[in-house]
Amino acid sequence: MTAHTTPAPAPAPTTKAARPRALPPAARRARRRSTALGLLAWVAGIGFCLPAMWMLLTSLHSEADAATNPPSLAAPLTLAGYREFFGAGGGPSPWPSLINSLTASAFSTLLVLVLALPAAYALSIRRVRKWTDVMFFFLSTKMLPVVAGLLPIYLFAKNAGMLDNIWLLVLLYTSMNLPIAVWMMQSFLADVPVSIIEAAQVDGARLPTVLTRVVVPVAAPGIAATALICFIFSWNELLFARVLTGVVAQTAPVYLTGFVTSQGLFLAQLCAASVVVSLPVLAAGYAAQDKLVQGLSLGAVK
Incomplete structure (x- = not known):
């Protein structure tokens, strides 16, 4: 007696990869507006933090480097200002x-x-x-x-x-x-x-x-x-x-x-x-x- 085998199913016809659907114009405009607002928020945040960052950087410079105009960003860093503030140079204690x-x-x-x-x-x-x-x-x-x-x-x-x-x-x-x-x-x-x-x-x-x-x-x-x-x-x-x-x-x-x-x-x-x-x-x-x-x-x- 011979075994009855079922024929293998025919392979499905291959189709082209589905392309992502393009966003409608309103969605694209909303995405661009959201991106622009996000960048504007980052710029505003950096602008608010910039004076504090500049103050911190200036505090790490010597008096001569801090008084230069325009200020030098590559000036050597020092803790002399903090030592003077805490009275290391004989000044009053804070x-x-x-x-x-x-x-x-x-x-x-x-x-x-x-x-x-x-x-x-x-x-x-x-x-x-x-x-x-x-x-x-x-x-x-x-x-x-x-x-x-x-x-x-x-x-x-x-x-x-x-x-x-x-x-x-x-x-x-x-x-x-x-x-x-x-x-x-x-x-x-x-x-x-x-x-x-x-x-x-x-x-x-x-x-x-x-x-x-x-x-x-x-x-x-x-x-x-x-x-x-x-x-x-x-x-x-x-x-x-x-x-x-x-x-x-x-x-x-x-x-x-x-x-x-x-x-x-x-x-x-x-x-x-x-x-x-x-x-x-x-x-x-x-x-x-x-x-x-x-x-x-x-x-x-x-």
């Missing part, structure tokens, strides 16, 4: 000024958060009567130019014996940043679900417990963003610190102005000092970058 800036910024930011959180809670979750008028009042305190109130503040500090006192700067920075913090945190706390607050109150939680254990964890990104912005504003403030302080309470921005002397501008040392003074703010922003992005995006349309 540490007291840095500590004063850190003290004023940290304590004023802490006070702002302690005062702004209950105020924002009352304006967003448990709204008081005419809360819009209250919000406008907070905003109106920022309409007066700072220099217009400088003389009364100076006379008050002089009569109270608080000139050249770091705690006066703490109070001024707190009052300066409090309206901004209330406005920011009011929008952040408005997104907190009222149901979880009511559930905590049903369980017997009082207002301090609700704020610390319910509201703060939920609105932590917004609170972190508010704290970072207030810290930056306090750290960079110059006018009050320049007029109201001398030697004891001198802050870092005031210390930077000492590099402009009658002998000239010490550009390399000034750039080195600016880099060092900027590091605390950069470190704080880097540590809280995830909370900052989440906080600034709260309230956006999902």
Whole structure:
């Protein structure tokens, strides 16, 4: 008996490779527009970073190379500007000024958060009567130019014996940043679900417990963003610190102005000092970058 075998199927006829479909004109225009916007964003980002990169490069040059016009990019690098800034050449130490800036910024930011959180809670979750008028009042305190109130503040500090006192700067920075913090945190706390607050109150939680254990964890990104912005504003403030302080309470921005002397501008040392003074703010922003992005995006349309 012979085995019955089925014939093999005939090979399929070969066809030409399918060509990719061409994009319609509208899609091509959208792709070109997206590419152009991406390149524009890169150029804008590099443009924003270029001054900081130039400052860093200048801080690594000697005073003679930093003062050349046009500046030399191929000049030898040195850390002489940083050594002079930290007092290696016999100059004044920057540490007291840095500590004063850190003290004023940290304590004023802490006070702002302690005062702004209950105020924002009352304006967003448990709204008081005419809360819009209250919000406008907070905003109106920022309409007066700072220099217009400088003389009364100076006379008050002089009569109270608080000139050249770091705690006066703490109070001024707190009052300066409090309206901004209330406005920011009011929008952040408005997104907190009222149901979880009511559930905590049903369980017997009082207002301090609700704020610390319910509201703060939920609105932590917004609170972190508010704290970072207030810290930056306090750290960079110059006018009050320049007029109201001398030697004891001198802050870092005031210390930077000492590099402009009658002998000239010490550009390399000034750039080195600016880099060092900027590091605390950069470190704080880097540590809280995830909370900052989440906080600034709260309230956006999902």
